[in-house]
Amino acid sequence: MSYDKLLFALAYIILGPLAGGLLAGIDRKITARLQGRIGPPILQPFYDLRKLFTRGLDPVNRVQIPFVASHLVFAVTTGVLIFMGGDLLLIIFVLTLAGIFLVLAAYSTGSPYGKIGADRELVLMMAYEPMVILALVGLFRVTKSFDFWGIAASGKPLALLLPGIYIGVFLVIIMKLRKSPYDISTSHHAHQELVKGLTADLGGPALGLVELAHWYESVYLYGLVLLFWTWNPVAAIVGPTVTYFLVILVDNATARLKWGMTLASAWIVALAVGVGNLIPFYLGRPW
Numbered sequence: 001m002s003y004d005k006l007l008f009a010l011a012y013i014i015l016g017p018l019a020g021g022l023l024a025g026i027d028r029k030i031t032a033r034l035q036g037r038i039g040p041p042i043l044q045p046f047y048d049l050r051k052l053f054t055r056g057l058d059p060v061n062r063v064q065i066p067f068v069a070s071h072l073v074f075a076v077t078t079g080v081l082i083f084m085g086g087d088l089l090l091i092i093f094v095l096t097l098a099g100i101f102l103v104l105a106a107y108s109t110g111s112p113y114g115k116i117g118a119d120r121e122l123v124l125m126m127a128y129e130p131m132v133i134l135a136l137v138g139l140f141r142v143t144k145s146f147d148f149w150g151i152a153a154s155g156k157p158l159a160l161l162l163p164g165i166y167i168g169v170f171l172v173i174i175m176k177l178r179k180s181p182y183d184i185s186t187s188h189h190a191h192q193e194l195v196k197g198l199t200a201d202l203g204g205p206a207l208g209l210v211e212l213a214h215w216y217e218s219v220y221l222y223g224l225v226l227l228f229w230t231w232n233p234v235a236a237i238v239g240p241t242v243t244y245f246l247v248i249l250v251d252n253a254t255a256r257l258k259w260g261m262t263l264a265s266a267w268i269v270a271l272a273v274g275v276g277n278l279i280p281f282y283l284g285r286p287w
Contacts, residue, residue: 173225
């Protein structure tokens with residue numbers, strides 16, 4: 001293991017919350033401007049997180065906090081494995097495990113709102129998993145590697161060679177960040193709902209841990225976006241930045257889908273753009 005990769009992993013652990021919080025703050029500011037509001041300061045997510053951790057710890061039951069803490073641990077582990085150059089196949093399993101622990105935390109409360117949110121979170125996982133698998137197949141087909149740094153060092157314009165896969169990954173990011181139209185289990189924007197669904201029964205430090213995990217997730221998700229743009233330094237800056245703003249735009253320009261339409265649309269996109277993008281590679285056109 002190289003020291004460079006270890007430093008990247010340590011930087012992710014230490015600086016990940018800072019970067020994730022800033023991304024959340026900018027998101028809220030832009031969202032407010034799109035809606036004709038002034039919006040909170042960019043540092044507001046940090047103030048909110050501090051307030052959550054200063055509240056008393058009063059979980060619904062004894063297993064809620066362990067489940068939420070496990071969600072955070074595996075979310076951080078996912079990013080660490082990515083930035084240490086781990087195998088993306090293994091990383092996908094760890095990513096799924098992080099989501100399962102959050103679902104278990106919601107189920108454990110016995111609340112009807114938590115149960116509905118957990119059910120819908122499982123639907124989201126079913127919706128994006130096929131596209132994630134297709135993305136891995138496409139990346140390996142072009143770069144012959146499942147290693148994060150191996151793919152990044154390939155020097156190939158993956159966003160141009162795999163445009164369909166990139167569109168699919170874009171939708172996966174919207175789902176993982178629980179943005180509209182795929183915010184069916186919960187939303188991180190308070191103005192979008194009265195009941196939070198998946199996190200309805202979480203409060204204080206427990207909700208703070210979930211928010212912290214969300215910040216870590218934001219960082220490694222946009223780190224994965226970066227893989228498609230590493231062939232050029234300018235592209236490596238412009239590509240992820242444009243993607244970030246497009247996610248915000250879609251979030252504010254669309255209405256929430258029903259769970260059935262969420263599942264159907266995600267699978268249709270995976271079949272149309274994902275499989276469609278891979279077909280030329282298996283018809284003797286190696287690019």
